[in-house]
Amino acid sequence: MVVSVEEHVVNLVSDTTKELLRVFADNVVESSEVxxxxxxxxxxxxxxxxxxxxxxxxxxxxxxxxxxxxxxxxxxxxxxxxxxxxxxxxxxxxxxxxxxxxxx
CATH class of the missing domain: 2.30.30 (SH3 type barrels.)
Structure with a gap:
């Protein structure tokens, strides 16, 4: 789940581990995988x-x-x-x- 976006960095929370992850926006894709x-x-x-x-x-x-x-x-x-x-x-x-x- 996307938490916030800071310029070209996306902060998201893993739905499996509940960890906060920081990734480059270019590396993020939408997924319907469960x-x-x-x-x-x-x-x-x-x-x-x-x-x-x-x-x-x-x-x-x-x-x-x-x-x-x-x-x-x-x-x-x-x-x-x-x-x-x-x-x-x-x-x-x-x-x-x-x-x-x-x-x-």
């Missing part, structure tokens, strides 16, 4: 970054009753795949860290 209301299956939830196999990963963009829709990390085009719980190899933690060459 969500299932689910945000989690097992240990995986909406917006998790997940490992699919040794060469691919993705982010969960929708949770259905028995599977996830995952936006895969393909470099040349967007690809959305329907992935069952057993096909996910693991989750990449959101709170990662990195160090520079001086270990800072």
């Amino acid at each position: 969500t299932s209301g689910l945000t989690r299956i097992g240990e995986y939830e909406l917006h998790d970054l997940v490992i699919l196999d040794s060469k691919s990963f993705g982010v969960i963009i929708r949770v259905d009753s028995e599977a996830f829709q995952v936006l895969k990390g393909v470099h040349d085009r967007p690809e959305v795949a329907l992935v069952r719980l057993g096909e996910i190899k693991g989750k990449i933690e959101k709170k990662g860290n990195a160090q520079d060459r001086f270990k800072n």
Whole structure:
């Protein structure tokens, strides 16, 4: 649901997670899609970054009753795949860290 518009930025509330999101107006499209209301299956939830196999990963963009829709990390085009719980190899933690060459 759109809450407000500030120049080229739209503030909206997710109907699934109730989170406030700020997005560029050019990236917003009207949708008649209805969500299932689910945000989690097992240990995986909406917006998790997940490992699919040794060469691919993705982010969960929708949770259905028995599977996830995952936006895969393909470099040349967007690809959305329907992935069952057993096909996910693991989750990449959101709170990662990195160090520079001086270990800072």
